[in-house]
Amino acid sequence: MECRTWKAIGVNDDRQLIIGEGIHFHIRDELWDGDAMRVRMDRYHPVGRMFADRYLPDRRPTGVPAGRGNGWSRLRVLLPGGSDQWIMTLSGRDATTSCSSTHSSLTGHHMRLSSTMRYFPAALLLALLCGAPPAAAQSGASCHGGMSFERFLAGLKQQAIEAGVSQSALAEASPYLVYDQGIVNRDRGQRVFGQIFTEFAGRMAASYRMQQGQAKIKTYAAAFARAEKEYGVPPAVIAAFWGLESDFGANMGNLPTLRSLVSLAYDCRRSQMFQDETIAALKIIDRGDLDPAEMIGSWAGELGQTQFLPTHYFTYAVDYDGDGRRNLLRSPADVIGSTANYIATGLKWRRGEPWLQEVRVSQNVPSSFPWDQADLTIQLPRSKWSQFGVTFADGRPLPNDDLPASLLLPMGRLGPAFLAYPNFAAYTEWNNSLIYSTTAGYLAARVAGAPPMRRPVTPIPQLPFNELRELQQLLVRAGFNVGKVDGVMGQQSRTAVKAMQIKYGLPADSWPTAELLARMRGGPLRAAQ
Numbered sequence: 001m002e003c004r005t006w007k008a009i010g011v012n013d014d015r016q017l018i019i020g021e022g023i024h025f026h027i028r029d030e031l032w033d034g035d036a037m038r039v040r041m042d043r044y045h046p047v048g049r050m051f052a053d054r055y056l057p058d059r060r061p062t063g064v065p066a067g068r069g070n071g072w073s074r075l076r077v078l079l080p081g082g083s084d085q086w087i088m089t090l091s092g093r094d095a096t097t098s099c100s101s102t103h104s105s106l107t108g109h110h111m112r113l114s115s116t117m118r119y120f121p122a123a124l125l126l127a128l129l130c131g132a133p134p135a136a137a138q139s140g141a142s143c144h145g146g147m148s149f150e151r152f153l154a155g156l157k158q159q160a161i162e163a164g165v166s167q168s169a170l171a172e173a174s175p176y177l178v179y180d181q182g183i184v185n186r187d188r189g190q191r192v193f194g195q196i197f198t199e200f201a202g203r204m205a206a207s208y209r210m211q212q213g214q215a216k217i218k219t220y221a222a223a224f225a226r227a228e229k230e231y232g233v234p235p236a237v238i239a240a241f242w243g244l245e246s247d248f249g250a251n252m253g254n255l256p257t258l259r260s261l262v263s264l265a266y267d268c269r270r271s272q273m274f275q276d277e278t279i280a281a282l283k284i285i286d287r288g289d290l291d292p293a294e295m296i297g298s299w300a301g302e303l304g305q306t307q308f309l310p311t312h313y314f315t316y317a318v319d320y321d322g323d324g325r326r327n328l329l330r331s332p333a334d335v336i337g338s339t340a341n342y343i344a345t346g347l348k349w350r351r352g353e354p355w356l357q358e359v360r361v362s363q364n365v366p367s368s369f370p371w372d373q374a375d376l377t378i379q380l381p382r383s384k385w386s387q388f389g390v391t392f393a394d395g396r397p398l399p400n401d402d403l404p405a406s407l408l409l410p411m412g413r414l415g416p417a418f419l420a421y422p423n424f425a426a427y428t429e430w431n432n433s434l435i436y437s438t439t440a441g442y443l444a445a446r447v448a449g450a451p452p453m454r455r456p457v458t459p460i461p462q463l464p465f466n467e468l469r470e471l472q473q474l475l476v477r478a479g480f481n482v483g484k485v486d487g488v489m490g491q492q493s494r495t496a497v498k499a500m501q502i503k504y505g506l507p508a509d510s511w512p513t514a515e516l517l518a519r520m521r522g523g524p525l526r527a528a529q
Helices: 122-129 134-138 149-162 167-176 181-189 197-204 207-219 221-231 235-246 257-266 271-287 310-316 332-346 382-387 424-430 434-447 465-477 491-503 514-521
Strands: 003-011 016-019 023-033 036-045 048-057 074-078 084-089 095-101 356-361 390-392 404-408 417-420
Touching: 149 167, 149 257, 149 271, 167 257, 167 271, 181 257, 197 434, 207 221, 207 235, 207 434, 221 235, 221 332, 235 332, 235 434, 257 271, 271 310, 310 332, 356 404, 356 434, 382 390, 382 404, 417 434, 424 434, 465 491, 465 514, 491 514
Parallel strands: none
Antiparallel strands: 003 016, 003 095, 016 023, 023 036, 036 048, 048 074, 074 084, 084 095, 356 390, 356 417, 404 417
16 A cells, blocks of 8 residues: 655634645534544545545644544545545644555444444554454454354355345355454444534534435425325435435445445354344345445445445335335435335334424423433323423423323433424434434424524533443442443433432432532442332
8 A cells, every 4th residue: 555645734714624735625514522523524626526534533622613623534535437545644733644545444434333433543543454463353253163254154155045045146245245354343443422412413413414404305305205105204304314324325335235244243242133134135135126246335234325234224125216126325216215114114103293392491490390200211291291391492382282202301401302202212213322313303303494402501511431431330339230331321321320310319310410420429329229
């Protein structure tokens, strides 16, 4: 691999990353994840299309706007003829290296299974680009009775034949069924977002994405209308997932899907899941929907413009454009119909019902307001929430009806508030990250015409990562099951936080605070009841 060094000058006021030799990249959005920034850029240049979707691992100084950090980012240049060129800004502030490569196991991105990937130091990144050590290729053998990848693959092919995959489809796919340790490394190194909801939603549900969604609904009005009639899923719901998952097809990943799937199938972490996904991908080939060569997607094997796992693709994809194939990579009509089918049939969407609405808890509510009822596992009639002092965000009263809803407080009682209806379960099933699912529901509401959400009057403190982990450790010592102690406040952690808030007489809104942490540090802990 030949490389040459350029210089990264910085980011100007026009939201352009300036790199030497006159190359600028327009920054479409940036996502802060603790001390790292994930940037997404897009710029057309005479030599081809350039884009990036990676991290800048550098602390943002106080008062410095997002997009002003230094660090490394990897920018891929799609040159005419299909060749690739890599530009990597290494972590030396201004050293930028350009490397030519036909492909790399570090391209693409994944939202459903991983939410984000771990960022790598520059030296490790270069090592991974140039290939993993040979010994690493046998990392999955321990959970397969010591068998080699070749023997494992032979057994997997036999399972596929027994599941109905034809010999011709297997022969067509075989050149792509190869092991890639780089895929396994990425799976083991994945991280989840550490951003708070308002930061994540502010970028992922930005106005430009809302406008793009509305434009897509107009462009493909017939397909959206047909999908809503047949499946009962509103166009805004489909468009929001479409935008979040791939920017409407612009960023679907660029790794060979079969290679990703079979590598993760051989690895021990989720072997059975990815064996099933590999067989489903082979069935997609056998059915004639896609050829192995065009099965290009994220590193975790998701395919298409709404990033379906192969099992979902095979089960829910529909041919909406009438060409005899279910092509979720190239056919917008197929994407719209298939996404609607999955949401309605797989995720049990309830026709004609809302999914998420912003509300407001009156500032004059008594101190006895039942914050502990603000939980996705608790549903009350809207009439009951109205009695508690909950209104729509603009102050209008809630309907006095029995439609069940949960009060969702993604940042506690001082942050934004939403009523989450039974259809919101489709969002948490699509992606169990509360921040992602709430953002997806909020973006759909915006595409459907809802105003921007109200911002907190004052910043809402968030415990740093190390203190969130400490809080989880203390919750475990108190007898709670919080799942993985990883500094990420998932549903189990939030439930435990609420229980301890009740114990200490604090507002039980499930938001981890410094006060709760101080209380839990202060004395002996009794086992949870």
